[in-house]
Amino acid sequence: MADNKKYYYIRLKENFFDSDEIKLLESIPNDGYKFSNILLKMYLKSLKYEGRLMFNERIPFNAEMLATVTGHSLGDVTRAIDMFKKFGLIEVLETGEIYMLDIQSFIGKTSTEADRIKAYRKNVEHQKQASVQMYDKRTPEIELEKEIDIETELKPEIKKEPTAYQKIVAVYEKNGFGLVSPIVSEKINDELKDFASESNEDEAVNIITKAMEIAALNSANNFNYVLAITKKWYNKKLFTLKAVEADELKNKSQKASRYGGRRNIVEPQLASVSEPVEEPERELPEWLTDAAKDL
Structure with a gap:
């Protein structure tokens, strides 16, 4: 019997670990490689909702849930989220939703790639300003899931x-x-x-x-x-x-x-001191002059 279900997966570019953000993350003493591992797992968990870290349509992942699904301690996940925010890798809304800001740069090549990335960023900013949860109101397609393919081929990177x-x-x-x-x-x-x-x-x-x-x-x-x-x-x-x-x-x-x-x-x-100065002749006392005459 054929398996018609589609699976979510990512294929990273060959220079993924050469980016400044990943190098800085992995340079952090003790926690660096944990952080890069947590980041990859968060990318994977966000694929189903196109960059949003959601457990389902209504419930966003929080730190405790991420600690469970990534296999890291709550402390490691909390510190990782804080560093990701500082490095501009994620956006955390007041509603708790986490957006993986770079995920759209990894999506496969299309003719509307720039428009898709621009629209995604605009949507994140809108959600941040509104500080309300975003629900996908589109009618879900039956027996059809989206597949995000992160290509390994080289392509121009967006300068940030x-x-x-x-x-x-x-x-x-x-x-x-x-x-x-x-x-x-x-x-x-x-x-x-x-x-x-x-x-x-x-x-x-x-x-x-x-x-x-x-x-x-x-x-x-x-x-x-x-x-x-x-x-x-x-x-x-x-x-x-x-x-x-x-x-x-x-x-x-x-x-x-x-x-x-x-x-x-x-x-x-x-x-x-540097310029010699001639001293004026001093007149001898009269008694010394007379004494000199007698010599």
Whole structure:
């Protein structure tokens, strides 16, 4: 008897594990390879609902359910979801639904691929703004299931603008700070939030990367040193790169003026050493003159 049922499956591109997101995930000490495994299993679980992690039409997967179906601990799954959000791999709505943002990039080649990806992203944003559960109101087709085929053939990848967090991580690694630990990752996000609330996200990135460059120039490749710099700027209400640079210029000017004043006092004395000065002839006392005549 023929098996007419269709099965869901994925075929990953050969460079899947070479992406920046996967490399950053797997570089996290102790948990990295768990996270990439959890991510793959979440992709698989989302196939049936085209990128939505749903147990059925009405119930979304939560962390506890994902821990059960992926075979990982609740703590690992919770940390993984948090990292996926930071890396821009998933979107979690207030209703609890999880959208796998990259799943549409993996779907097989079609003539309307760009339109499909655009429509999917638009739908996620709409659901996020509305903060309501989305139910598929289309009439289900009897005895027919959708098959998502992730092709292995190479195709142009959609260029994504790196997030503010990813820009900072890139500068962090470029300047020899090492790999980003979960603790450092949390501190980066805290600094981003604090400075962005006072100006904007771009300026927050500029401020933090500037502090890292200063730390690297001083051979202090430690994020606590960076935090000391940003704390000083925050307390001085310097929330833009322009304000920081103006403050540095002011400090340099004050130092130059202070040390310049000292040089004005010392320089005449230095000149008397470097340039010989003829001493005037001194008149001898009268008693010494008379004594000299007697000699």
